[in-house]
Each structure stands twice: as structure tokens, then as C-alpha cells.
Amino acid sequence: MTELPRWADVVLVPLINIALAFIVAGLVVLAIGQNPFDMMYFMVKGALGSSSGIGYTLYYTTNFIFTGLAFAVAMNAKLFNIGGEGQAALGGLGAALVLLAVDWPHWTLALPVAVIGAAVFGAGWAAIPAYLQAKRGSHIVITTIMFNFIGAAVIGYLLNGALKKPGQQVPESRSFSDGASLPTFHEMLEPFGIAFNKSAPANVSFLLAIAAAVLVWLLIWRSRIGYEIRAFGNSPGATLYAGISSVRVTIIAMLISGALAGMMAINSVMGQQERLIKDFVEGAGFIGIAVSLMGRNHPFGIVLAAFLFGMLNQGGFELMWEMPEISREMVLVIQALIIIFTGALVNMTRDPIERIFLRLHKKRAA
């Protein structure tokens, strides 16, 4: 044995990292004179303690699954797509245009078209940086982050102009038709006799996100283009030898990535807001990066990591209510600690754990 068993790599290491993050976060809470166990209790209770909490947690989870998958697809081609934020924003525009254009009779008709609208706009927004990277060598990190700003500006411009609901000063579009309203968990679970909070925003998009995760898994690990993406990501030089076009791989990986980021808008714009508003992405594009890194760019890991981040998000809001001494900034600090420990510092714990495993293995062999 020369490396860590897979289960330890995928399960044990993240768990230890989360535990470490909570210990350090607890010390921070202790330092401001609050009880860290209360903090953890309220966070978990806020996220999972009620069907309303679960509804919000799953709503955020859905957003993060989409943006996490988006980042992972590009990352498998070693393309650091930091533009999920802008691609999601444009995805919102795509979905909104489709939903505003037609008076949809039923959500089952609206959804597929809205998905296409969101995906095409998200992919389109990723296509320009992709082209610049593939053909002109402009670094994808620079261009995608610039496109976040441009994207936000485009949405802001349209919501203050062409798309603004007449007769109001708020930068938002008019609401979509009632027929375009997606079923919430409350409506989905009612026929089975399961009571679920009525106002929680979790909706059918969650299932769409899970389906997307399965499709991304098939794409990356089972399809030919996925093979080419992984080959390019692991060894860009070798693809020349194998006759794999780096231009093609770069553009396809970024298109899929942008489309997935754009689909986040289905959950948020179509599922919750039911109209296009400014800043609906709320940083989900960036959190997707942390989600994907923590999930080791693997769809299964991403779903789990997205759920954890959904909990953190929702639990953090509840925490502010329950413990007013803990400010919004403090909640951000706690969330940031968890991101740092689970994302950036993975190898800090991985290497010592690997050494322990090797030593145990050697002792057993001896």
C-alpha cells in the first residue's frame, strides 16, 4: 500500500477537517464570551430542526449543487472557472426571458424551456472566456472574473430599463405567469400525506440538481468527451500526442460548466423569486468553488458538500436570530473557517493521516 484507502480519503479526511473547523470556530466564539456549544446547537437546529429549516437548507443546497458541478466540470479540464457567479446571473436572464415571453399554462411545459434558456445563456457567457483561452491564450481566471462584473452590469442595466416592471422604482422584472410556478416540497409531499412547511423555498429543482449530478458523473467518468476532458486536465501536453484537440476540449468543458451554473437560476429565479431580481445569485457562484473543492470535484462529493454548505448558510441565518451577540460578520467568520479547513487546508490533515495509515499498515505487515 502506498496511498490512503479511498474511503479514508473521501469520508474520513473531510470529517476530520469539519471537526477541526468547528473546534477553531468554537474557540473564536469562546473568545467573544459566548458558548460554542450553543452556537453549534442553534446552527444545526436552524438548518435541520424544522421542515422550514430543511426547506431552506435544501434550497441553498440546490443552488450549490449546480454551481459546484459547474466548477467541477471545468476543473476536470484544469480550467479554473471562477465565473460561476456571472454565468448564473446570465442564466437567470435566459430563464426570465423565456418565462416572460409566454404565458405558460403549466410548469411541466415551462420547465424544460426555462432550463434550455438558462443553460444556453450561462453557456454563452462562458463561451467568450473559453474562446479567448483556447484560441488566444487569455487566462481563464482573469477573463471569467471580469465577466462576473460585466454580467452583473448587464443584468442591472436591463432591470433598470427594458425588463423593469412599469410603474415602479425597484430594479426587478414583473412576475412570471402563475403557470410557470414550480411545485415546492410542500406541494410535492402533500399527496403522500407528508406535511412540509408551506413557505420554505425548496422546490422540484432539487431533483433536477440531483439528476444533473448523475449526468455529470456519466459525462466525466463514462463518456468519451469526459475522457478527453480528464486527459486534457491531467496532462495538457499529452493530448497533442493522442490527437485530442485542446481547443475543442476547452470550449466544450466551459460550455457545460457555464450551462450548469446558469441552471442554478431555475431554482432561484423560477423556483423562488418567480421574477428576475438583481443579485439573486448571492455568492452561490463562488461558494460553488469551495463546494467542488471539498467534494474533490466529484459529483457525489459535491452533493454532500453542497448539503453541508446549505446547512451552514441556513444555520448561520438562524444563529443570528437566536444569538444576537453573534453578528452577521461572526457567522461569516465561522463559515469561512469551515471553507478554509475543508477546502484550502485539505492536505494539511491528509498527509499526517496518510502517514498514520502507512505506519499501521507496516505494523500489520510486520
Place this chain on the structure above:
Amino acid sequence: MTETAPAIELKGISKSFGPVQANKDISIRVMPGTIHGIIGENGAGKSTLMSILYGFYRADSGEIFINGRKTEIPDSQAAIRAGIGMVFQHFKLVKVFSVLENVVLGAEDGEMLTPSLVKARDELTSLARDYGLNVDPDALIEEIGVGMQQRVEILKALYRQADILILDEPTGVLTPAEADQLFRILARLKDEGKTIILITHKLREIMEITDTVSVMRRGEMTATVKTADTNPTDLAERMVGRKVLLRVDKTPAKPRETIVQVRNLNVTDSAGVHRVKDVSFEIRGGEILGLAGVAGNGQSELLEVLGGYEAATGEVLVNGSPIDLTGAHSDGQSRRARSIAHVPEDRQHEGLIMNFQAWENMAFGYHHDPAYQRNRLLMDNTTIRADTRAKMERFDVRPPDPDLAAKSFSGGNQQKLVLAREIERNPDLLLVGQPTRGVDIGAIEFIHQQIIALRDAGKAILLVSVELDEILGLSDRIAVMFDGRIMGERLPHETDEKELGLLMAGITDTEADHSVAEVEAQLAEAGGAARKEGRA
């Protein structure tokens, strides 16, 4: 009479990396004023041992004595203080600095550079006088040949007052003539009382220059003998642990119809440098054409053009019809469709994806093969795995586990993976670059047999190698490249290393006498072409 203390004595050195024991209880005595060879296959532990001596690693246990005194060597500064100098296989030189600046670098006397440079200039003059190590102190590293660069490395060590010199695979990048030069310098250093440790896997060098030789195998020192008391066959056996065939066993070629015709091929790279100049040749079925030359004289580009990822002008016919030379991104695919297979020079960066498992690598380049697809969208991983296992068994890849990552295999087994993938496709034309670079002696024998088996099946083979032994042993015809041109063609039984060495230095009238200086100047130029390319 008191016995002189050995210059270096290692007692019971052991070192493990995780579960791998790189050095097991190694003891060795190197007497002052001798050249001591350490020979062994890749991964035998030679480099680890020398890294311990030079302070890069700390031994888990064991003692080091320098000139009879027990010495701790926690880092390379301590090694330098103890009088040990190291010449690495890959030079540690700043290319845009002058020779003088490189010699002084890290050994400056104070904050201001000028006094050190003045002192170093004097020192270099006297070192040149004492040891015949002539180098222009003001030349930039990027302007001098590989052999000269190596001298600079030796000068660096001597400038730091080294009495013990360790050379790690010093001839890997040199032509035979340059290697001879190096050996003359080493002999001179020995005469002046320096102690030299020569690490190599080439038996010929050991026999030629060393006084004593130690053999390492799998982390252990298996023997230390006087060079005069041994012979290459004996050493090879001790290295590998079984009898090996040192020469290539093959029958005369039976050439058939022409498979490849290359006409007036020219390659200009993206930096605008003319790499391949008017190259023409033919290869028939059942024939191996060996392409010799110092690394970086156009051979790599030639392989890349034929392999489909470099653009060229001219004409290449395979089985009578032309192949596309525009160098489009996915030409590698069209080459495979034309029954051209390619074992690239750099298996770690081109031939394999080190993080991919063996079965994923077996599909690399052949991932469009219909047999590998489950349906229009998905690949058939089960079939690829089964195919991989069968090919691994036929090519004796150890361990024959398709799920193991490429990086977990030894160099020889990695190369067998690539060869299995390419040869099992039964190509009409096989391009092979450096087939045995970094490969163990045991595996070399097998690899050569496989290449010859493909030849005997009537296929055309283009072999590019910087190892002249390999070129002479495998080829049915030999072409020598220098500065992008083919300098001449020879038949292996009608030529020798000396003649090929002259051709590699760009000297075509091989019958005439040539002064050492003339050959050296030419070689510097051959190396110059290599360095500009940046992969020498």
C-alpha cells in the same frame, strides 16, 4: 606503516521512504585518489545513497566517515564544508549568467560581487591550468555546449574546495566524444589526488575508467570489486540478479516493399527556428531505420511531424498516399487511422497520463476505437479493462493490474505499457523515440525483442535514440542527424561509434583526421541547437 584512511566510509546506512526501503544497511569504503563506480539499475538506490552523502536526505541509521573522521551531514552546506562536491545529472546552472557568475553563485565572499568575481577569475585560470578544464569565464551558459556546461559544474565544485567529487550519470547528455573528454578530465583529477565517485548504469563507462566498482540492487550493495577483476557480463548479472543478453539478438532484415517515403521535409517551430532541413528518407517493411544524433538536432520534431502534432512542409507518403502535414490539433487521430503508431520520447508527459489507471492509458489515443464504445455516448470500460489485462500479460507488465495508476509502475513497466498499446495495434509504421530511456537492463532486452518481432512481421520502424549502443544494435540502417539535416546513412556492420560520433558533430569526411579542438567546437554547436530547443 599506518593504513591511509578511506576518503569516504559509509557504515550501515539505511533509508526508507514510507514502505519502500531505498537503502538497506549499506557499507562502502572509497579510497582517496581513486575513481569509484557505483552501478545499478534505476531505483536500485544509488541516487538515494548519494543524496544522503550530500545532505539532501538523512539516513535512518548508519554513520558517515570523511577522511577517517565521523561526520554529520545534515545539509548540502555541511557536505561542501566536508569537501564533497556534486555534479548533478541535470545541471543546476543559471542559463543567462556567465560561467564566472555561475561559479561564484552561492559562494560569494561578501555583499559586493566584484571582489568575488575577481578572485574567481584567478581561481578559474589556475584550475584550468591544473586540470585541463578550459572554459571561457565570460561565456553565457546558454551559449556553450552541454559538455562545457558540465565542466562548469565540475569547476563549481572545485571552486568550493571539493576533494571528493560525486558525478551522477554524467554521460547521459553527452556524445561519445564528449564523454571521452570528460573521462580524460576525471583521470587528470584523480592524478592530482581527488577522489571521484561515478554513478552510472552504463557498464562500458565503469570498465573504462573506474578503479573499484560497487554494484547496487534493490537498495542493497551486492558487491564491491576491483574493476580489473571483473567484466561487463559479470557486472550485469550482479545488477539484474540473473543472466542477461547484452547484445541484441536478431536475424538480418528481409526488407519488403517501401512503406514510408519522406521527401524534402522542413519544420519551422513556433519561435521561427528552422528545426528540420530538407530531410528525405525511405523505410521499407521489415526494416528498422535508426536515427542517431545529439538530443535536440531535429529528431524530436521529425517524430512529432510523423506523429501528427507538428506542422511541416514537404511530402510524406505512407503506403503510397500522402499524410496531412498541416499539424492540425487532432491529426494524432488521423495518423492512427493510417496505421501509424507512435511510442513518444517522453513517456511521462506524452505517452502516458501518470494519474490515469493502466486501462485508461490503454485507451489513450485509441479512445475512438469502436471496440471501446458501449454506445454512441458512453465508453465501454469493462471491455477496455479486459483488453488492457490481456495486453499487459502479453507484454509482461508487472504487476498486471489494469486499475493501477501509471505513476505506480516502474519506468520499464510504464514503457512496456506504451509499447503494448502501440505494438498490439499491429501498425504498418511504428515511430519509437528513446525506447529504453530510464528503463532497467532486464526490461531493455524485452523491449528490443518486441521491436524486432514487429520488424520481422514486415512492418516499418523508425527508431530515434541518443544511445549509440541501441542504434547500432537494433537498426538495419542508420541515419545521423545534425542541426536538422541528415548527415549521412551508414550500415551498422560497416560503421562504429567513432564514425557516428563525428557525423553527430556534423563532420562528414569521417576518413580524415580531425583535431580534438575541431570536434569540440562542432559539438558545442550541436549542443547549441539542442539548448535553444530547451529540452536537452
